[in-house]
Amino acid sequence: MDGQAAADRRVMAKLAHYLPALAWARGYDRATLASDMTAAAIVTIMLIPQSLAYAMLAGLPPEIGLYASVAPLLAYAAFGTSRTLAVGPVAVISLMTLTAASAIAAPGSQRFIAAALILALLSGLILLAMGLLRLGFLASLLSHPVVSGFITASGILIAASQMKSLLGVDGGGATLPELIAGLASDLASIHPPTLAIGVSACAFLFWVRSGAKPLLIRLGIAPRVADLLAKTGPIAAVAASTLAVLALELEDNGVRVVGQIPQSLPPLTLPLFDAQLWRQLAVPALLLSVIGFVESVSVSQTLAAKRRQKIDPDQELIGLGAANVAAAFTGGYPVTGGFARSVVNFDAGAQTPAAGVYTAAGILIAALFLTPLLAALPIATLAATIIVAVLSLVDLRKPVEIWRYSKPDFAAMLATILLTLAIGVEAGIIAGVGLSLALYLWRASRPHAAIVGRVPETEHFRNVARHRVFTDPRVLTIRIDESLTYLNARWLEQFILEQIAEKREVRHLILMCSAVNAIDASALESLEMINRRLADAGVRLHLSEVKGPVMDALERSHLLDGLSGKVWLSQHEAFTKVIALADREQESLAAPDLWAARGAI
């Protein structure tokens, strides 16, 4: 019976790991409920215009933005590890969806919507697979400069793509040069009423970001409440511009509006199974997943740290994967954790993921009952919402900082920005990742190494190039400052053989391994080769200060059997004893010149 109970406990522990909701649901009380409900109300108000706007940005009907803000939130609440992350449509992922699905069909078409569903499903499956296989580390391949450059370039692209709605022109294009050319060729047909709405919405929203909070405080509202109220600015812009359209009959005047949005629950959808389409969308889905994951984890880590909570990146992959799968089956499109809404959720006092559940309920109510109110909402207002939101993503000081700190990092960032703007999001990410990796591997293939000698009167050994140290022309000590791997194994061979070719008096080489944490099979083979080649040249190879685990591994190899020299515990011992050995060898060779003769064959 005890065995059974223990087994049950193990099953429960395993379940709790994969279903973090079990942990917080147990202690849920009335106070937490109140906090979560308040946060949910504010996030819902913020999310309604954002969901519509981002769906539009992705080239999808507005209601799809609402659908993507229901089921995914429930799925993340069950499987995610962050207590305050708010999941849903976000700007960069919407842009990536637009780019990927545009390669399949025209934006807004049925096939385009189907492609967006497939992207959500693929992205969900990729994230789940990465989570189950614990491959979260692959996200490390996106360096900070690459992500930062990508986000900045995406922000610029998104803002440029919305200008046409703000100006009321046709415009068009996918890359920055195309977008600019599209706008420029259409400048004559600017629609003044649309422009008026767009510009005033922009101005209002920019003002709300900085001016609203001080004003509300001066009006006697508590700072924290004022801050949250200011975050709901977009809904005020939505209401005001909708009323203006209705009052001034601007729709008849040619101002484009959102139009009828079906009042409906999120529909149940089955993503199309089309092998060719899946293959075409696989790479975009992978990039979108990884970018979404990196962004989301950095938000959830920031928020968790503020309350000394933990998140588990591998379980986050599962939470986000589940959210995307949920989006795929409920008429949505790819989602991830959003920065602005998560911060609002956190600041409004959300305590548990239940806040996400209540937000989903709020959006559901909006989808069922409030959509008729949005029919006269001008597109220009949504464009303004997007532009103001994404311009906060554009950070032009960062490239300057990175230029000052590290040129290789700057190169990777610049490549990412330029290729994203000029060719597209996928080219930008791939170039950034490729260049970062190439630069990293280049550096890894040239580790730091120093020829060292003994600091007089001590047992310390230091770089001969920087210190006055004692050396012996017959004994060369090389200290390698990195683990030996296949990336630097060939460099090691080359470096050592060059040293030996240059210093023809050398009879003993000591490799000082104090900084070598590991030796892989390639480096082992290189050491064996070095040992043989040195022997051919009449030089013995010694090792010193080999760490315990490295020595254990070497004992499973043939290196030590064939080593022409010895393995010494300390460099000091090695140096002293090997010099004595060299002395004895010189004495026993009646004619020391023999060596020179042999070297010159």
Place this chain on the structure above:
Amino acid sequence: MDGQAAADRRVMAKLAHYLPALAWARGYDRATLASDMTAAAIVTIMLIPQSLAYAMLAGLPPEIGLYASVAPLLAYAAFGTSRTLAVGPVAVISLMTLTAASAIAAPGSQRFIAAALILALLSGLILLAMGLLRLGFLASLLSHPVVSGFITASGILIAASQMKSLLGVDGGGATLPELIAGLASDLASIHPPTLAIGVSACAFLFWVRSGAKPLLIRLGIAPRVADLLAKTGPIAAVAASTLAVLALELEDNGVRVVGQIPQSLPPLTLPLFDAQLWRQLAVPALLLSVIGFVESVSVSQTLAAKRRQKIDPDQELIGLGAANVAAAFTGGYPVTGGFARSVVNFDAGAQTPAAGVYTAAGILIAALFLTPLLAALPIATLAATIIVAVLSLVDLRKPVEIWRYSKPDFAAMLATILLTLAIGVEAGIIAGVGLSLALYLWRASRPHAAIVGRVPETEHFRNVARHRVFTDPRVLTIRIDESLTYLNARWLEQFILEQIAEKREVRHLILMCSAVNAIDASALESLEMINRRLADAGVRLHLSEVKGPVMDALERSHLLDGLSGKVWLSQHEAFTKVIALADREQESLAAPDLWAARGAI
């Protein structure tokens, strides 16, 4: 005038760097000439059957093997840095040529031959570009286990592909399963006379490898001469089997022979410029170049080390690139430095690359005058030559050794072997390189780090998990044993924040940077983020033992301005002073429980 002379000297030095031939040509004397001529004679005898056989293996007419052994040797002699490397057609590169060109046209067809020329040109251009851009380090991506696995699998594939010529059946197929199935279905039509020739040639050649030298020594021939004579075994097999065919009229009996080979100088050829074909052959050419380079450099390094000579890998790229371009314009196909022939060249006493020039002259004479003698040479003999040569490439002990030494390396090797045999050479290399890199990045994203404490009565700090050390619950010291890069930056954030979330008493974190050789922009941003998040959680971040160059870089960043703690020179100082600081903080907080309350918000 002096300026002019200095400029001239600089030009000459530059020229000498790119044209190593200038260096050795100056001191060329009669003794060197004699040595080089002897070596060239022996290599020529060895190279004639090999060139024919490898061209056949590559699916090309036999004379192309001879053409590929003339101009490339001259080009390498001018630009290469190894004094004894013998360049020409080799088995693995021939197999890769067959695979790549077979995707374009049927082996032996005009279009197939054109594809082989394009491969040689592309491969030459890639090698030249890598040499001029000093990208030789990219070859490091091929780890020793991957190369070794690839060579073994290629050897098995090549041997299997030649079995049909040995048995006199049709056979066919490209992968090992296909080749075996092809042979199995054709076993009924084995041609006994062909089999007899093939088996006796194999048996003779195997015997020659081990039994010929002792026999020749017993016959009174000097060991070194006996060794070299044994290496010319294949020419004896060629002569004997050709005579057998002529004497027994085996050709009429159905034994396939080489047939008429045109007597000609290598023709001048202009590789086809066809953009689509070039694109199709670009990846195979890249793989072929890198494999060829890795093999060739390892041979030339081995030989150079024996005489304490140097080779320059970047200049080797140029030498091999020039050789392949030469092959492309003189009716050849891709070439590289061969192991067996280079060793023979070395052992026969070659002193300078002039030996390669004389070998080229020898092959040229053969192409002009000796080809009629080869018309009755049975294909089965060439197949036997190939099989015996490549079986020495197959090393089945290596996988066992690597399994014992390192499981990840073994995984990469196994993937390479299995995919090469089952799918093909390109899939094998790509899988091996991809898997090695993924495993490397996985390990790089999880560096070694330890929580350390002070060894009592000393100023040394050691891992708390392994030693009895003194710690303070309010002060946590973490020692990172690797440079901080984008690959481990996220791990660092996660690791530190987890430690802080678990150890709620901690008020100060000291990051001990004694093993940190560099901090890239991503890791810098992570440190800034860690600093902010720790501050949010009421923990100060300190750094200790930051190396000089790292500190210089940090001073160009904002990290130090915002650092909540301090940078300490030594860990001992940091530990002592920070504990004192924690004491003062505790005293000044009238109610220390406030902290706990704050931690639990």
